[in-house]
Amino acid sequence: xxxxxxxxxxxxxxxxxxxxxxxxxxxxxxxxxxxxxxxxxxxxxxxxxxxxxxxxxxxxxxxxxxxxxxxxxxxxxxxxxxxxxxxxxxxxxxxxxxxxxxxxxxxxxxxxxxxxxxxxxxxxxxxxxxxxxxxxxxxxxxxxxxxxxxxxxxxxxxxxxxxxxxxxxxxxxxxxxxxxxxxxxxxxxxxxxxxxxxxxxxxxxxxxxxxxxxxxxxxxxxxxxxxxxxxxxxxxxxxxxxxxxxxxxxxxxxxxxxxxxxxxxxxxxxxxxxxxxxxxxxxxxxxxxxxxxxxxxxxxxxxxxxxxxxxxxxxxxxxxxxxxxxxxxxxxxxxxxxxxxxxxxxxxxxxxxxxxxxxxxxxxxxxxxxxxxxxxxxxxxxxxxxxxxxxxxxxxxxxxxxxxxxxxxxxxxxxxxxxxxxxxxxxxxxxxxxxxxxxxxxxxxxxxxxxxxxxxxxxxxxxxxxxxxxxxxx
Amino acid sequence: xxxxxxxxxxxxxxxxxxxxxxxxxxxxxxxxxxxxxxxxxxxxxxxxxxxxxxxxxxxxxxxxxxxxxxxxxxxxxxxxxxxxxxxxxxxxxxxxxxxxxxxxxxxxxxxxxxxxxxxxxxxxxxxxxxxxxxxxxxxxxxxxxxxxxxxxxxxxxxxxxxxxxxxxxxxxxxxxxxxxxxxxxxxxxxxxxxxxxxxxxxxxxxxxxxxxxxxxxxxxxxxxxxxxxxxxxxxxxxxxxxxxxxxxxxxxxxxxxxxxxxxxxxxxxxxxxxxxxxxxxxxxxxxxxxxxxxxxxxxxxxxxxxxxxxxxxxxxxxxxxxxxxxxxxxxxxxxxxxxxxxxxxxxxxxxxxxxxxxxxxxxxxxxxxxxxxxxxxxxxxxx
Numbered sequence: 001x002x003x004x005x006x007x008x009x010x011x012x013x014x015x016x017x018x019x020x021x022x023x024x025x026x027x028x029x030x031x032x033x034x035x036x037x038x039x040x041x042x043x044x045x046x047x048x049x050x051x052x053x054x055x056x057x058x059x060x061x062x063x064x065x066x067x068x069x070x071x072x073x074x075x076x077x078x079x080x081x082x083x084x085x086x087x088x089x090x091x092x093x094x095x096x097x098x099x100x101x102x103x104x105x106x107x108x109x110x111x112x113x114x115x116x117x118x119x120x121x122x123x124x125x126x127x128x129x130x131x132x133x134x135x136x137x138x139x140x141x142x143x144x145x146x147x148x149x150x151x152x153x154x155x156x157x158x159x160x161x162x163x164x165x166x167x168x169x170x171x172x173x174x175x176x177x178x179x180x181x182x183x184x185x186x187x188x189x190x191x192x193x194x195x196x197x198x199x200x201x202x203x204x205x206x207x208x209x210x211x212x213x214x215x216x217x218x219x220x221x222x223x224x225x226x227x228x229x230x231x232x233x234x235x236x237x238x239x240x241x242x243x244x245x246x247x248x249x250x251x252x253x254x255x256x257x258x259x260x261x262x263x264x265x266x267x268x269x270x271x272x273x274x275x276x277x278x279x280x281x282x283x284x285x286x287x288x289x290x291x292x293x294x295x296x297x298x299x300x301x302x303x304x305x306x307x308x309x310x311x312x313x314x315x316x317x318x319x320x321x322x323x324x325x326x327x328x329x330x331x332x333x334x335x336x337x338x339x340x341x342x343x344x345x346x347x348x349x350x351x352x353x354x355x356x357x358x359x360x361x362x363x364x365x366x367x368x369x370x371x372x373x374x375x376x377x378x379x380x381x382x383x384x385x386x387x388x389x390x391x392x393x394x395x396x397x398x399x400x401x402x403x404x405x406x407x408x409x410x411x412x413x414x415x416x417x418x419x420x421x422x423x424x425x426x427x428x429x430x431x432x433x434x435x436x437x438x439x440x441x442x443x444x445x446x447x448x449x450x451x452x453x454x455x456x457x458x459x460x461x462x463x464x465x466x467x468x469x470x471x472x473x474x
Numbered sequence: 475x476x477x478x479x480x481x482x483x484x485x486x487x488x489x490x491x492x493x494x495x496x497x498x499x500x501x502x503x504x505x506x507x508x509x510x511x512x513x514x515x516x517x518x519x520x521x522x523x524x525x526x527x528x529x530x531x532x533x534x535x536x537x538x539x540x541x542x543x544x545x546x547x548x549x550x551x552x553x554x555x556x557x558x559x560x561x562x563x564x565x566x567x568x569x570x571x572x573x574x575x576x577x578x579x580x581x582x583x584x585x586x587x588x589x590x591x592x593x594x595x596x597x598x599x600x601x602x603x604x605x606x607x608x609x610x611x612x613x614x615x616x617x618x619x620x621x622x623x624x625x626x627x628x629x630x631x632x633x634x635x636x637x638x639x640x641x642x643x644x645x646x647x648x649x650x651x652x653x654x655x656x657x658x659x660x661x662x663x664x665x666x667x668x669x670x671x672x673x674x675x676x677x678x679x680x681x682x683x684x685x686x687x688x689x690x691x692x693x694x695x696x697x698x699x700x701x702x703x704x705x706x707x708x709x710x711x712x713x714x715x716x717x718x719x720x721x722x723x724x725x726x727x728x729x730x731x732x733x734x735x736x737x738x739x740x741x742x743x744x745x746x747x748x749x750x751x752x753x754x755x756x757x758x759x760x761x762x763x764x765x766x767x768x769x770x771x772x773x774x775x776x777x778x779x780x781x782x783x784x785x786x787x788x789x790x791x792x793x794x795x796x797x798x799x800x801x802x803x804x805x806x807x808x809x810x811x812x813x814x815x816x817x818x819x820x821x822x823x824x825x826x827x828x829x830x831x832x833x834x835x836x837x838x839x840x841x842x843x844x845x846x847x848x849x850x851x852x853x854x855x856x857x
Contacts, residue, residue, distance in 0.1 A: 114726070117730075121736060124740040127740065127744075128739075128740045128744075131743070131744075132743055132747060132748065134793075135757075135758065136652075136655050137652070140792055140796035148796065148799050153800075162802070163782075163791075163803055163804025163805070163806070165806070233725075236725070236729035236732070236733065238736065242654060242655060242736065243655070248655065374657065376686055377683040378657050378659060378685060379658060379684075379685045379731075380657050380658060380660075383688075383725050383728060386689060387721060387725075394714060394717075439656055460714065
């Protein structure tokens with residue numbers, strides 16, 4: 001029964017996501033079939049729950065069976081109709097990734113063994129998350145607690161009862177977007193019961209989405225073997241593996257950041273107007289969906305991606321691109337404004353379960369030492385703190401003229417903003433000193449950092465093949 | 475000369491030139507059994523000593539007491555094991571002072587012992603106060619402490635042993651703990667058996683970070699590759715490929731270490747909880763809490779709120795709230811009739827049927843609806 005409920009819920013949201021990606025992509029196909037499915041599987045739950053959220057806060061529905069199915073089915077029908085009219089129900093054009101190349105036997109065997117090792121860790125983690133009770137604070141105080149509360153009350157309540165007539169204020173954990181908890185509520189609603197293993201198992205979908213998107217993004221530049229090595233590198237990061245196989249929200253955010261970064265990369269790499277238009281729309285929509293994940297998804301990652309895109313990606317030189325920017329911006333605002341309005345109406349904050357608007361600023365040397373300790377004495381990111389700057393230096397000036405440089409700029413800017421916030425905002429300093437919140441933001445951009453590192457490294461050590469696109473026979 | 479040959483020559487030269495003491499392991503045992511005492515001991519302060527068959531019974535009064543002997547400068551151990559026996563939980567310390575210091579200061583390594591016999595391992599490696607030189611060493615007893623001292627073994631490791639312990643401690647895993655979702659300590663380097671067996675006992679770990687050591691070695695090797703490569707006019711691509719291979723190789727070793735730690739956590743969950751029998755299973759540091767919560771939930775399902783007492787508020791209060799929602803735990807015992815008690819040996823129901831805390835009644839009379847274990851039960855006030 002749990003498996004059936006899981007398949008039904010994920011099936012609905014994946015279809016919704018697949019349709020959205022197809023409609024936004026439009027007539028000019030820029031994503032491979034696999035990418036469209038991976039993006040759909042990742043973005044679908046967020047957008048689906050956003051539709052449920054909108055209908056609920058409008059007073060049209062409750063958070064019950066009908067309240068979950070009707071909005072999503074309506075979106076599916078509308079998108080399906082648009083896709084049918086567009087001719088994007090079937091993906092007519094196939095993007096051919098880099099063909100298999102011949103590698104030395106030892107390399108093939110070695111990477112194969114690493115992939116097997118990776119698979120072992122992932123299977124073990126998946127077994128663990130669906131077999132054990134909810135253990136972590138943020139799970140039973142925030143993500144799972146809110147999901148269960150929505151399921152029991154069938155309402156989007158913001159205050160959580162804490163006992164003795166006291167409630168946890170809405171400005172605390174309820175300031176985070178509700179899309180993730182709503183997805184858990186959806187699963188429980190289809191199942192008819194709150195089951196921990198079911199509500200925690202959804203996190204494996206986002207992990208699978210993250211790894212698929214990374215692999216397929218790398219496949220645009222590299223053959224299957226080297227692309228697999230990139231996935232291995234990401235899963236080998238201890239905190240990525242731990243978070244991916246535990247019910248926390250940061251891999252959920254990371255998957256959305258990676259999709260937006262992948263769209264920016266696609267936009268940077270093409271000069272064809274129609275393709276640029278497709279990528280532009282995909283970029284704006286993915287950033288808009290990213291803003292619905294967590295507060296830092298909006299304040300830090302989405303903002304920096306927007307700035308990076310405007311400076312390095314988006315152009316207004318052709319009519320197609322101008323139209324795409326207008327449409328993309330429109331969709332971005334259609335996603336963002338309702339959520340911002342809701343936050344404003346209910347006085348919800350933008351910080352890490354606390355307000356940052358009245359935070360005082362002062363340099364905190366202890367935070368600098370804590371960050372140094374985190375990067376140099378703890379293997380949370382294995383050797384990535386050394387590998388990333390080293391590869392960027394070694395790649396040299398040549399790399400910074402490549403399209404991929406925009407992603408490197410985004411990653412470095414994001415890290416700088418995060419470290420700056422911890423170092424100068426007094427109320428956030430404790431999160432760094434106690435090593436609690438410090439790793440979350442880094443985790444959310446770790447996949448993009450690995451992507452940048454992989455591209456910079458392999459482009460330096462081996463010549464980079466050109467991406468080929470073939471027109472399939474109609 | 476090719477780099478591989480140069481490296482081999484360097485290793486052999488180092489091995490040959492190392493002093494003989496690098497290969498000599500020294501252990502000195504200080505025994506306290508009847509007829510086995512092999513050094514002179516002096517009691518200082520408020521201490522009495524009584525010879526027993528297998529050790530010396532030490533007893534302190536209302537002041538501290540010390541038992542001391544002189545350790546020559548020729549022997550500089552870096553770790554040791556003290557075997558003691560106690561009839562009650564006690565604390566004591568290993569103590570030393572440098573005899574050549576103008577005003578000798580007493581330095582200590584504290585221990586806690588429970589009832590019974592125990593081997594307390596300790597490391598002196600890296601302690602700046604533990605210097606080469608003649609010293610007095612011994613045992614320090616706090617006031618009103620009684621302890622049977624059986625044996626002290628002091629060990630001086632050679633370089634090969636130190637390297638062995640360092641390499642093997644790299645593969646000692648930490649447990650999954652509440653902080654593991656935020657950061658991991660990673661490998662810690664212990665240079666002797668005592669350090670290796672206590673790597674994660676004290677948090678944050680006091681030993682050398684394996685991550686930092688790895689970074690230092692890596693950066694040094696990268697620098698060597700670059701300098702040597704430039705000297706030999708090696709093509710840039712070749713130097714970069716060597717550095718790339720070094721990075722990839724180190725990354726893989728590091729991943730095997732951290733991936734192994736992750737798998738050990740899953741294996742631990744599997745053996746102690748997932749595959750264990752219902753009556754025996756324990757979940758991480760929460761023991762049988764989740765089974766207790768499942769046991770208690772039906773009793774409060776029809777209540778809006780209930781009184782909840784646990785051995786600690788965190789993490790049990792928040793966790794219980796989630797598990798029994800919409801029934802909310804609290805301490806409103808004036809209005810809530812159901813009490814859920816988890817691991818509170820100080821709480822019991824008296825003969826009059828009242829809930830008590832340390833014997834003091836805190837509720838009207840009621841009945842125990844269900845008992846999970848000796849200290850965990852469900853109580854309801856009879857209306």
